[in-house]
Amino acid sequence: MFRKLMTFEEAKKTVDSQFKPVFLGEEEAVLLEANNRVLSQDIVSALDIPPFNRSTMDGYAVKAEDTVGADENKPAVLNVSGAVSIGEEPKLKVALGEAVEIVTGAVIPEGADAVVMVEDTEREDSELHVFTALTANENVMKKGSDIKKGAVVLRKGQVLGSSEIGVLAALGSKTVTVLKIPIVAVLSTGDEVAELGKELPPGKIYDINAYSISTAVIESGGKPVYFGAVPDDKAALTKALQTAVASADMVITSGGVSVGPKDYTAQIVDSLGKPGIAVYGVAMKPGKPLTVGFVGEKPVFSLPGNPTSALLSFYLFARPVLQRLAGRPVSGMKMVSAFAGSRMFSAKGRRTFVMVRLEFDTQCRLIAEPVESGGSGAITTLTKADGYVEIAENEQFVDVDQEVLVFLFRGSAGKV
Amino acid sequence: MFRKLMTFEEAKKTVDSQFKPVFLGEEEAVLLEANNRVLSQDIVSALDIPPFNRSTMDGYAVKAEDTVGADENKPAVLNVSGAVSIGEEPKLKVALGEAVEIVTGAVIPEGADAVVMVEDTEREDSELHVFTALTANENVMKKGSDIKKGAVVLRKGQVLGSSEIGVLAALGSKTVTVLKIPIVAVLSTGDEVAELGKELPPGKIYDINAYSISTAVIESGGKPVYFGAVPDDKAALTKALQTAVASADMVITSGGVSVGPKDYTAQIVDSLGKPGIAVYGVAMKPGKPLTVGFVGEKPVFSLPGNPTSALLSFYLFARPVLQRLAGRPVSGMKMVSAFAGSRMFSAKGRRTFVMVRLEFDTQCRLIAEPVESGGSGAITTLTKADGYVEIAENEQFVDVDQEVLVFLFRGSAGKV
Numbered sequence: 001m002f003r004k005l006m007t008f009e010e011a012k013k014t015v016d017s018q019f020k021p022v023f024l025g026e027e028e029a030v031l032l033e034a035n036n037r038v039l040s041q042d043i044v045s046a047l048d049i050p051p052f053n054r055s056t057m058d059g060y061a062v063k064a065e066d067t068v069g070a071d072e073n074k075p076a077v078l079n080v081s082g083a084v085s086i087g088e089e090p091k092l093k094v095a096l097g098e099a100v101e102i103v104t105g106a107v108i109p110e111g112a113d114a115v116v117m118v119e120d121t122e123r124e125d126s127e128l129h130v131f132t133a134l135t136a137n138e139n140v141m142k143k144g145s146d147i148k149k150g151a152v153v154l155r156k157g158q159v160l161g162s163s164e165i166g167v168l169a170a171l172g173s174k175t176v177t178v179l180k181i182p183i184v185a186v187l188s189t190g191d192e193v194a195e196l197g198k199e200l201p202p203g204k205i206y207d208i209n210a211y212s213i214s215t216a217v218i219e220s221g222g223k224p225v226y227f228g229a230v231p232d233d234k235a236a237l238t239k240a241l242q243t244a245v246a247s248a249d250m251v252i253t254s255g256g257v258s259v260g261p262k263d264y265t266a267q268i269v270d271s272l273g274k275p276g277i278a279v280y281g282v283a284m285k286p287g288k289p290l291t292v293g294f295v296g297e298k299p300v301f302s303l304p305g306n307p308t309s310a311l312l313s314f315y316l317f318a319r320p321v322l323q324r325l326a327g328r329p330v331s332g333m334k335m336v337s338a339f340a341g342s343r344m345f346s347a348k349g350r351r352t353f354v355m356v357r358l359e360f361d362t363q364c365r366l367i368a369e370p371v372e373s374g375g376s377g378a379i380t381t382l383t384k385a386d387g388y389v390e391i392a393e394n395e396q397f398v399d400v401d402q403e404v405l406v407f408l409f410r411g412s413a414g415k416v
Numbered sequence: 417m418f419r420k421l422m423t424f425e426e427a428k429k430t431v432d433s434q435f436k437p438v439f440l441g442e443e444e445a446v447l448l449e450a451n452n453r454v455l456s457q458d459i460v461s462a463l464d465i466p467p468f469n470r471s472t473m474d475g476y477a478v479k480a481e482d483t484v485g486a487d488e489n490k491p492a493v494l495n496v497s498g499a500v501s502i503g504e505e506p507k508l509k510v511a512l513g514e515a516v517e518i519v520t521g522a523v524i525p526e527g528a529d530a531v532v533m534v535e536d537t538e539r540e541d542s543e544l545h546v547f548t549a550l551t552a553n554e555n556v557m558k559k560g561s562d563i564k565k566g567a568v569v570l571r572k573g574q575v576l577g578s579s580e581i582g583v584l585a586a587l588g589s590k591t592v593t594v595l596k597i598p599i600v601a602v603l604s605t606g607d608e609v610a611e612l613g614k615e616l617p618p619g620k621i622y623d624i625n626a627y628s629i630s631t632a633v634i635e636s637g638g639k640p641v642y643f644g645a646v647p648d649d650k651a652a653l654t655k656a657l658q659t660a661v662a663s664a665d666m667v668i669t670s671g672g673v674s675v676g677p678k679d680y681t682a683q684i685v686d687s688l689g690k691p692g693i694a695v696y697g698v699a700m701k702p703g704k705p706l707t708v709g710f711v712g713e714k715p716v717f718s719l720p721g722n723p724t725s726a727l728l729s730f731y732l733f734a735r736p737v738l739q740r741l742a743g744r745p746v747s748g749m750k751m752v753s754a755f756a757g758s759r760m761f762s763a764k765g766r767r768t769f770v771m772v773r774l775e776f777d778t779q780c781r782l783i784a785e786p787v788e789s790g791g792s793g794a795i796t797t798l799t800k801a802d803g804y805v806e807i808a809e810n811e812q813f814v815d816v817d818q819e820v821l822v823f824l825f826r827g828s829a830g831k832v
Contacts, residue, residue: 031612032642035631049795051616086648087607089618105608105721107619146794153796161826162635163798166628166723170621170795174613191503192521196447197590200467202505203523205586212582215451219578226448232502305521307582378562379465379586380569382579410577 002280008351011282015292015317018278021324022297024180024249031168034160037178038327043154048144049170053108057139060099061112064134075129084109099128108140115139157327182325184217185244186210187227189237190255190305195229208379209254209310220319221326234264241268245295250325252318255305265302269293285347287313308381312353333407341369344398346391355385356406368406418696424767427698431708431733434694437740438713440596440665447584450576453594454743459570464560465586469524473555476515477528480550491545500525515544524556531555573743598741600633601660602626603643606671606721611645624795625670625726636735637742650680657684661711666741668734671721681718685709701763703729724797728769749823757785760814762807771801772822784822
């Protein structure tokens, strides 16, 4: 029915080229909750920042020309005519021969064009001795020198962090227009899958994948919506997938995609709309049963049931698509170089991903040690692994002590 | 009044040794919202996982002894006595000479101890030819082989990500007990600071720091509570700080800590309780006016008013304390090696942090180029910077082309 088993590269290219991210719309976010959101528009400043000529020192606002030639031995002598309070429009002007007390951040009064630091002065009553010559604009931050009114300060597509939100705060708005977060329907299939929170019926296992995948969706900039564990029943699965495709921006199922007699998922996805199934099996290990389809422009990823395979194929195939849908840069996985601690075998003709944990040996070399899987369905494999080593289709194994690149699951949070 | 200007190292040591993280208590988190939370207890499995001997293949459950000596030319011949449905306790047993149809994930029926893959068989009606010899437990994932009932599967202090939440799901509970998130009171001081969302009064600037610092608090695992912009008024500031200390686990102020005539913050913090101010000024640039105090066990950081200085001193001093309070590993900043694009000068006798942006030159060398600050109060500096270069107190400058370590503000989200 479907073309079978693409190579890893073919499958990646097929998904990359068929996926066209649609615009999901924008919404207002409160600035204090806009961390990690994506700007949907360029941000143009409606203000000059600073909004006035601003002192960068505590001292006296003066006319620079009054200090020409002043030094330690020959101070300029000025008359202190008043003080500027911070946070206020100055009510006074500075005339030739005058100085006005000022603090950091206060508005430079009219007539003054420089600030002499308090350390460079001596004062007796209203008589001020200035022991240094100032140039125009010295210790003055000019109006608009940080941000000019009308300037683009942040660009559409930028991800907001502490400094970007600081810049937005400088512009005075409590909200910011950001891209909507993609809604990702997450559902599990299989008669053996039981929902959490109830006693486990005999012969069943709890739904792991919906939870691990939902969390991975959050980490990748999406909002997961749990559609529950759907039994291997064609009508029930069709209905669940129809609802999922209709209500979400992207759908991720797991389970029900091996060669067992009841694996309907791909058929149903293909029947829901054009263009249908694009990838039906990938020559990789783990993750071989992965299928990817598109219903209209909505991507539907059907991941294997094995928790490790499901999460790995999510990272390799679904995450980049979700990141593009969210308007985010597609973040490559972080990598470190290490030495193989044991021989790692590849699956013949398949791109192989070996889960490894990292540790230092006695010579402080970083060692990538394969994680014992305890059987192909092990749940604990991924918590023990720091990342994976990739072995090409045409290689039989990676030998012990060979240098390998380890792709890390967690940024810097791991042991490394 | 207070001891002045510690070295950077002294100040770090003083804060590290005086800060004793208190236990903030624990709470239940819904598993689907527990991403990035911290476990408050070891997690002990109440189940064997898998909860039964489980087939890892589609095929037939058999007794391994029935296949001794079987190969391509001399198949073992068995009688198919039934089938096991997935998700159910098998109602049949496997006797000598019998085979039972089974799929991946189904329960191995009593009497069987191995599964022969469907590919290694041929079947005619109920007669099954098995073309391979099986060992006991072949293609069987034994009950408890992934997780043993009573085993500790996750440890107190672990940060939950997709795989940890997968493991928790396997145990069947919809919730998990996690550490409470530290509440961080964030307030700005200074008569020049105006709150957002209203027109900017003359002589004032919008409150940038509360927003950038609050976002940095979120990024570091805390929950910011905005206490507003407090004017330079001793009574108002005392009241705000009292409330902040009483209601939050940690307090961060910014502004009001330079040498201006109205800088009350340190005095007030010191008056609120023992041990009081621990660090009063640090020989660093920027960030010199930083003060750190403790009211009882609650840390109070008073950051400079300049947005770049405020955020940098947060990263250097407040973040590690917040991470420890949150029960998280203190994450060192990520670093990359680069070449100085220009000479970078240090401030005499002070640990100097030069904000730099990273770019590749024509020979694909990574270059750290100082970011023009446009004046010491520039807001845009940090959005232009990818990180900083640190210059030791006894060095005068870093020369152009010298190799430098760049500490990155953003993980991999930046340009690198």
